[in-house]
Amino acid sequence: MAGRISEDFINEVRGSVNIVDVISQYVSLEKRGKDYVGLCPFHQEKTPSFSVNPDKQFFYCFGCHKGGNVYKFIMEKEEVTFPESVERVAEFANIPMPQEYQEQPVKLNPLMQMHKDAADFYQQVLMTTKIGERGLEYARKRGLDDDLLKHFKIGYAPGKSDLLLTYLRGEGYTDDQLAESGLFVKSQDGRLFDRFRDRLMFPMSDESGHPVAFSGRRISDDPEEPKYLNSPETSIFNKSDLLFHFSEAKKHARKEGHLVLFEGHMDVISAYKAGVKTGIASMGTSLTQQQVYMIRRISKQVVINYDGDDPGQHATERAVGLFKQAGNFDLGIVILPDKLDPDEYVKQYGADSYQAAIRGAISTTDFFLQRLRKKYNLNNEREQVAYLSEAVAEIAALPNPVEQDLYVSRLAKETGVSLDALKVNLSRARRKQRRVDQHTSSEVLPEPAPLAPAADPQPVTRALKAQQRLLYAYIYSDEARDYLLINGFVFPNPEYERLAKLWLNYIEIHENVSLSGFLDFIPEELQSIIVSTDMTELPGEITLEELEAQVRVLNLCKIDDEIDRHMQAIADARRRNDQTAILLETQAILQLRQLKLQEEEAVSDRRKASQG
Numbered sequence: 001m002a003g004r005i006s007e008d009f010i011n012e013v014r015g016s017v018n019i020v021d022v023i024s025q026y027v028s029l030e031k032r033g034k035d036y037v038g039l040c041p042f043h044q045e046k047t048p049s050f051s052v053n054p055d056k057q058f059f060y061c062f063g064c065h066k067g068g069n070v071y072k073f074i075m076e077k078e079e080v081t082f083p084e085s086v087e088r089v090a091e092f093a094n095i096p097m098p099q100e101y102q103e104q105p106v107k108l109n110p111l112m113q114m115h116k117d118a119a120d121f122y123q124q125v126l127m128t129t130k131i132g133e134r135g136l137e138y139a140r141k142r143g144l145d146d147d148l149l150k151h152f153k154i155g156y157a158p159g160k161s162d163l164l165l166t167y168l169r170g171e172g173y174t175d176d177q178l179a180e181s182g183l184f185v186k187s188q189d190g191r192l193f194d195r196f197r198d199r200l201m202f203p204m205s206d207e208s209g210h211p212v213a214f215s216g217r218r219i220s221d222d223p224e225e226p227k228y229l230n231s232p233e234t235s236i237f238n239k240s241d242l243l244f245h246f247s248e249a250k251k252h253a254r255k256e257g258h259l260v261l262f263e264g265h266m267d268v269i270s271a272y273k274a275g276v277k278t279g280i281a282s283m284g285t286s287l288t289q290q291q292v293y294m295i296r297r298i299s300k301q302v303v304i305n306y307d308g309d310d311p312g313q314h315a316t317e318r319a320v321g322l323f324k325q326a327g328n329f330d331l332g333i334v335i336l337p338d339k340l341d342p343d344e345y346v347k348q349y350g351a352d353s354y355q356a357a358i359r360g361a362i363s364t365t366d367f368f369l370q371r372l373r374k375k376y377n378l379n380n381e382r383e384q385v386a387y388l389s390e391a392v393a394e395i396a397a398l399p400n401p402v403e404q405d406l407y408v409s410r411l412a413k414e415t416g417v418s419l420d421a422l423k424v425n426l427s428r429a430r431r432k433q434r435r436v437d438q439h440t441s442s443e444v445l446p447e448p449a450p451l452a453p454a455a456d457p458q459p460v461t462r463a464l465k466a467q468q469r470l471l472y473a474y475i476y477s478d479e480a481r482d483y484l485l486i487n488g489f490v491f492p493n494p495e496y497e498r499l500a501k502l503w504l505n506y507i508e509i510h511e512n513v514s515l516s517g518f519l520d521f522i523p524e525e526l527q528s529i530i531v532s533t534d535m536t537e538l539p540g541e542i543t544l545e546e547l548e549a550q551v552r553v554l555n556l557c558k559i560d561d562e563i564d565r566h567m568q569a570i571a572d573a574r575r576r577n578d579q580t581a582i583l584l585e586t587q588a589i590l591q592l593r594q595l596k597l598q599e600e601e602a603v604s605d606r607r608k609a610s611q612g
Helices: 007-016 019-023 070-078 082-092 110-128 133-141 146-151 163-170 175-180 246-256 265-273 289-298 310-326 342-349 351-359 364-375 381-396 401-415 419-442 462-476 478-486 494-509 515-521 524-535 544-576 579-611
Strands: 030-032 035-038 050-053 058-061 155-157 184-186 192-194 199-205 211-218 228-230 259-262 279-282 301-304 330-333
Touching: 007 070, 007 082, 007 515, 019 050, 019 058, 019 070, 019 082, 058 524, 070 082, 070 515, 070 524, 110 133, 110 146, 110 155, 110 163, 110 175, 110 199, 110 211, 133 155, 133 199, 146 265, 163 175, 163 192, 175 184, 175 192, 246 259, 246 279, 246 289, 259 265, 259 289, 265 279, 265 342, 289 310, 301 310, 310 330, 310 364, 330 364, 342 351, 364 381, 364 401, 381 401, 381 419, 401 419, 462 478, 462 494, 462 524, 462 544, 478 544, 494 515, 494 524, 515 524, 544 579
Parallel strands: 259 279, 259 301, 301 330
Antiparallel strands: 030 035, 035 050, 050 058, 155 199, 184 192, 199 211, 211 228
8 A cells, every 4th residue: 555645645636626527537527607517427316416615625425425535536536545545646747756756656455466467468468579470460550659559558369369368367367357357268177268369459447447347359350269368257347337438538528528439449559549539439339328328428529430330320329318318418410421430541541631521410311311311212202201200300300400401491402392391290290299209208217326335414303403503513613612521512423423523633733624624634534424414505604693503403303203102102102001101201302392481482482582
């Protein structure tokens, strides 16, 4: 584990970054009032409940109730320790880590470390060994120069059956770990063999950039071998949750304003070579809802550039359907000529032409109408009517009347049918579409499965609201804190009481205090209480009268709890037919109700006095 990091350095790094800039690497944020909002990266949701406050340098999700400062975000998102999160943020801020920390290596999950070692091994074989020359020759034929090979960490798995196995055993991995990794196959007698042989190796990285799987491209012409061989799913790899080049593309997406979705990783690499840095691809499989959600967190602007052949265009139609189902996407479609895939197009027409094709992406409606025209024989009047009927129905589903008018006018010019006649059909189609929309909106649509279990929030009771307000005053007001301490106030909730004591300890040993710094001082399980309390809209100042009123609210809640306890005791006594216990419990309830009446009268008198 890394060496100890001084508190001064922790504060320096935290103060050198804006939490909005850091989180924007993972979530597409929009300014709303004084906060920035987006889709939570910790659970799936359709309506943004994730909020980032640049003034307080906090994040908080009102859905799953995760919250904290920039270090807490990195710890949660990257699944790293606190020192490692400081290192990540320092790297973002271009602040070098202390020398004593730099000398300590950061440990990864053993399977993730194994995949990193395997990726390094495969690339070393490709770039520096005699046995790798076969792979290097193939890479050169595919237009992969040294810069591309190094950037994408491409390597070569030789034809031998135990080369990687021998290397990783030498690195200290156990056979159980090797078997679990997916990098090997096991024979019937229990022996392990390299899964990938005589293949160009493309590492597949998770959202943080750590290799977790591989895709191996066949080099030989043997038709018995699959063209691409992918890693099986493991504890660190789920193909539905991974997009090739995603960790790199999302960094460029903030500048470019969009992501470009491809079918395969060679398309991503060719586009990168042509200057398109925001390319991503699913791992040889159809796009999934989870991958769409990953994309939506980063950018709503997506260009789809699948292969130009019929299977590629069918895949485009399916992808458009998934994006529309998720909602709130601005989609563009690139259809390359001659049924070319992006890799072939770049080689044939060059980088400038390809960049122009990306900039000239057509709308999903244009794409649909182009596909529709190929479906019908427009020289046949009956098929032309069917074409116009289906086209108008598609146009009617557009939410923007200007778009509807534009496409209907285009249809009229294209087919020679009068604009008035098409508008009558459009009006009918719109009425039909409204009925469909009303029917759909009345149905309860199932929510996607969450990325992670959402925390069970405490019910927001009167007592909890009062404690939130008192904790807020305890932290921000010296006078309020002194008043509560002098009167021996104790928070009924043990976690709130623990936070109050920790705050006293924190301000006693720190000269410069801040709530963001306090979060680094307290246990992780208490941080969300502080953030949710601070991000709740509360009045800035608290008067002595309000303090007393909030304390009385807690007293009333305590009395109610006592009454409930005695009521339960009466029910138990009745089951036992214990008349003496019933009498005693009833007397206790009467006394408590009298005490509650006195408290309520005091609260009422205080309210009248403040209003008078």
